[in-house]
Structures are given as structure tokens and as C-alpha cells.
Amino acid sequence: MSQHVTAETIRADAARHLGIGAERLTPGVLLAEDLGLDSLAGIELSMSLEERYAINITDDELSEVTTFGQLEQLVLAKVGSR
Amino acid sequence: MIESRDGRRVVITGLGVLAPCGTGAEDFWAGLRRPAEPVVDRRVVDFDPSRWGISHVEARRMDRFAQLGLAAAAQALADAGLDAQDGPYDAARCGIVLGTGIGGAYAWETQSKILFEKGPSRVSPLVVPTVMPNAASAMVSMRFGWRGPVETVVTACASGTHAVGNGARLVASGRCDAVLVGGSESCQTGVMSNGFRNMKALSATGISRPFDVDRDGFCSAEAGGVMVLEEASAAAARGAIAYAEVAGTASTADAHHITAPAPDGRGAIACMRAAMADAGLTAADVTHVNAHGTSTPLNDATEAASVLEVFGRTQPAVTSIKGVTGHALGAAGAIEAIALALSYRYSELPPTMGVERVDPAFDIDVVLEPRRWTPGPALSNSFAFGGHNGTVVFLPA
Numbered sequence: 001m002s003q004h005v006t007a008e009t010i011r012a013d014a015a016r017h018l019g020i021g022a023e024r025l026t027p028g029v030l031l032a033e034d035l036g037l038d039s040l041a042g043i044e045l046s047m048s049l050e051e052r053y054a055i056n057i058t059d060d061e062l063s064e065v066t067t068f069g070q071l072e073q074l075v076l077a078k079v080g081s082r
Numbered sequence: 083m084i085e086s087r088d089g090r091r092v093v094i095t096g097l098g099v100l101a102p103c104g105t106g107a108e109d110f111w112a113g114l115r116r117p118a119e120p121v122v123d124r125r126v127v128d129f130d131p132s133r134w135g136i137s138h139v140e141a142r143r144m145d146r147f148a149q150l151g152l153a154a155a156a157q158a159l160a161d162a163g164l165d166a167q168d169g170p171y172d173a174a175r176c177g178i179v180l181g182t183g184i185g186g187a188y189a190w191e192t193q194s195k196i197l198f199e200k201g202p203s204r205v206s207p208l209v210v211p212t213v214m215p216n217a218a219s220a221m222v223s224m225r226f227g228w229r230g231p232v233e234t235v236v237t238a239c240a241s242g243t244h245a246v247g248n249g250a251r252l253v254a255s256g257r258c259d260a261v262l263v264g265g266s267e268s269c270q271t272g273v274m275s276n277g278f279r280n281m282k283a284l285s286a287t288g289i290s291r292p293f294d295v296d297r298d299g300f301c302s303a304e305a306g307g308v309m310v311l312e313e314a315s316a317a318a319a320r321g322a323i324a325y326a327e328v329a330g331t332a333s334t335a336d337a338h339h340i341t342a343p344a345p346d347g348r349g350a351i352a353c354m355r356a357a358m359a360d361a362g363l364t365a366a367d368v369t370h371v372n373a374h375g376t377s378t379p380l381n382d383a384t385e386a387a388s389v390l391e392v393f394g395r396t397q398p399a400v401t402s403i404k405g406v407t408g409h410a411l412g413a414a415g416a417i418e419a420i421a422l423a424l425s426y427r428y429s430e431l432p433p434t435m436g437v438e439r440v441d442p443a444f445d446i447d448v449v450l451e452p453r454r455w456t457p458g459p460a461l462s463n464s465f466a467f468g469g470h471n472g473t474v475v476f477l478p479a
Contacts, residue, residue: 018139019137040211044206
């Protein structure tokens with residue numbers, strides 16, 4: 001991936017995937033309680049980011065994620081260590 | 083109906099339909115009289131899932147057949163004026179029986195491509211609940227909170243008719259007070275369409291012309307069709323207006339060939355006779371047959387001969403709406419039941435469109451122009467790959 005990956009690009013991609021406005025994806029927003037994502041939808045979102053940024057998120061890593069901010073940080077760390 | 087307990091009668095109180103010739107009962111009915119473009123692949127062009135309350139995330143985990151089924155169910159409940167969650171019926175006594183021939187064909191195809199091109203780790207975790215044929219009835223159940231029998235019938239092109247019949251039995255037997263019945267189909271993927279084309283089932287001209295001497299195959303279609311059925315006295319008590327009564331039904335098999343109908347029409351003949359017996363009628367009572375009439379050489383020849391064998395000289399008026407709608411496979415019987423329900427409402431039989439000359443070998447009364455009709459006992463037929471036959475008998479409400 002040649003373009004610079006920032007929290008903003010991740011937020012924009014996740015918002016597009018979920019079909020919601022990016023402003024709802026605040027760092028503290030809860031994926032399950034606030035966004036109504038069930039476990040399958042969470043896996044689907046992470047798979048879409050994995051593909052977009054050519055990274056690999058394990059099931060264990062994903063199971064630790066409850067907020068959008070945590071997912072964002074996980075993706076940024078993976079992209080940084082690529 | 084033979085198993086009717088305490089004289090329970092089953093009436094149709096709501097219609098929901100999305101078909102290539104129109105969305106909503108009124109538009110669909112008007113569309114049945116509009117000549118169709120010569121297109122072998124007929125789609126619901128204006129379908130917008132969000133119009134039926136299907137969110138972006140929800141839509142991604144539903145293949146198009148399930149979206150069409152859910153949209154048709156929402157429409158049918160609204161047409162019936164029935165509040166699914168806060169209505170007069172116990173949700174545990176409300177059921178759903180929907181048919182589909184194939185299920186989530188698009189997810190099968192796109193996920194197969196992803197598997198081969200990107201590898202096993204990229205296959206969607208949602209593929210299983212998306213392709214499964216029961217997804218439509220399951221999603222309808224979740225949307226409306228109905229918790230009685232929720233099932234899917236898979237009998238190819240007879241699925242919709244069998245679903246109507248099986249749902250009607252749930253009401254007649256006393257198991258349910260209300261049911262949503264019908265079917266949905268959308269499987270015009272590369273694999274499916276070319277499979278149909280290569281087996282020479284599809285029309286090469288793109289003209290669907292049931293019972294015509296030059297018929298050359300069916301035109302494939304997608305559709306969703308759902309009806310609300312209720313026990314007649316409960317429906318009347320809440321002020322519902324019935325379109326028609328579902329008075330009998332039957333299901334038989336040819337036990338002959340995986341795609342061809344038995345040449346003597348034995349399965350079709352037995353099915354129509356059993357359905358009339360279930361309704362307590364004789365052939366002479368029946369004034370109209372909404373035919374399967376696919377526009378394939380074999381189906382139409384067998385069906386015409388079977389209708390003649392069953393009804394002889396009494397000659398009920400025979401219509402196939404597939405000249406306009408094309409063949410919506412597992413949804414076909416559902417949208418045809420809806421056309422028949424509307425025939426009762428408007429005292430009119432829709433024409434068999436696309437026909438220039440009825441095959442002179444057929445000694446049946448094919449309705450070629452809209453025809454005034456005094457509502458009476460009528461049949462709706464479906465005959466499917468696999469040799470499955472289904473018939474539902476309707477009466478004026």
C-alpha cells in the first residue's frame with residue numbers, strides 16, 4: 001500500500017463498509033452496544049480492513065476489541081509493522 | 083380442506099409482490115396486461131431494499147432472494163392491515179412458509195470466486211447464513227417476531243405453490259391463526275443462467291409465449307410474492323377484507339425424470355384431482371385454471387393434455403401469466419397465486435401474453451385477452467424439475 005494510512009483513512013473505510021457516517025466512529029464507540037454489530041458483523045468488518053490494508057488480524061486479537069478506537073489502533077499497529 | 087378442524091376456513095387477506103412487471107399488487111396487476119420486452123432474463127429493476135426497512139448491514143448478509151422475500155412479506159402485512167407485533171394473534175400461533183428453488187445463488191458464486199482468487203481466509207463468515215435457502219423465512223421471522231412454524235419449501239418451480247398449500251394447512255388444522263406464505267427467487271447468476279441455457283430450457287428469442295405453437299423455452303425471472311392467510315372468522319372479526327378462500331391443495335410426484343414431465347401427465351392429473359377432492363369439488367365446478375404454462379415445449383404440451391384429461395369438455399379458462407412475468411422458479415407459484423387472488427378482487431382473468439397462435443394440438447381455452455369472469459372455483463398449478471407437482475384450489479371468499 002503506497003498511500004499513507006491514518007486513523008482518518010481507516011475510519012472512512014470502516015464507515016463505507018458499515019454504510020454509516022464516519023462521525024459515528026468515535027474512538028470510544030462500542031461496536032456491539034452502540035453500533036449493533038454482532039460477532040459475525042465484527043468479523044466481517046475486520047476482514048474488510050484486513051483486505052484493504054493487506055494485514056492479518058487473528059481471532060484472539062479481534063476478541064480483545066470492544067471499541068472502534070481499539071480496532072483503529074490495532075490496524076495502525078499492523079500497518080506500521082508490515 | 084380435509085384436515086380442517088372445527089370447520090376452520092382459510093382466507094387470503096394481504097398481498098405483497100415484487101415482479102419484473104410491477105411492484106405492489108396494483109402495479110403488478112396492471113403489468114399483467116402490458117406486453118413484455120423480448121428479454122430472456124427478467125429483473126425487478128427498481129428494487130431498493132432500504133425502501134422495505136432493510137439496512138445496509140442487513141442487506142449484506144441477505145442474498146437478493148431473501149431481500150425480495152422480506153420486502154414482499156412487509157408489503158403483504160401492510161396490505162392486510164395486520165400489525166405483526168401488536169396484532170390480535172399470539173406470535174407463537176403465527177407461522178411462515180416460504181418457497182425458493184435455489185436460495186442464495188449470488189453469494190455462492192461471488193464467494194467461490196473469492197476462494198479461488200484470494201484464498202480460504204478471505205471467504206466471508208456470512209456465506210453460510212446467506213446462501214441457505216431458509217434464509218428468507220428466517221429473516222421474515224426475525225423482522226416480525228413470529229415464532230410458530232417457520233419453514234422453507236424447496237421443490238424447484240413448485241416451491242411457491244407448495245408453500246401456499248402447506249401454510250394453508252397450518253391454519254386449517256388449528257396450529258396457526260395467521261401465516262405468511264409464498265416464495266422468492268433470484269438466481270440469475272452466470273452459473274445458473276448458463277446452466278439453464280445449455281440445457282436448452284431458456285428461450286432463444288427472449289419471448290415467453292405459453293401454449294403458443296412457436297414457444298421455444300422459458301424466460302428466467304426473479305420475484306418475491308407473499309400472502310397473508312388467516313382463519314376466516316378471526317379475519318372477519320378484526321375487519322379484514324378477504325380476497326379469496328384457499329379451499330384445498332395437493333402435492334404429488336411423477337417419479338419419472340429429473341427434468342422432464344411424465345409424458346402421460348400422470349403426476350399433474352393426480353395432483354389436480356387430489357386438490358379438487360381436498361376442496362370437496364368436482365371438475366365441473368372449476369371455471370378457471372391459472373396454469374404453470376412456462377412456454378417450454380414439454381411443459382405446455384403435458385399441461386394442456388392434463389387439463390383436457392381432468393376437465394374434458396367443461397373447458398375452464400386457462401391463463402399463464404408467465405408471458406409477462408417470465409418464470410420466477412420457486413417464486414412462480416407465489417406470484418401466480420397473487421394474480422389469482424387479484425382475479426377474484428377484479429372479477430377478471432389476466433391474459434396469456436406473448437401468444438400469437440395457440441398450438442393447434444391443444445384443445446384448451448387459453449385466455450388471450452383480459453376476460454370478465456364471474457368468480458368461482460379455480461386452480462393454480464405448478465409443475466417442477468424433480469417431478470414435483472403442486473395445486474392450490476381457490477374459492478370466492
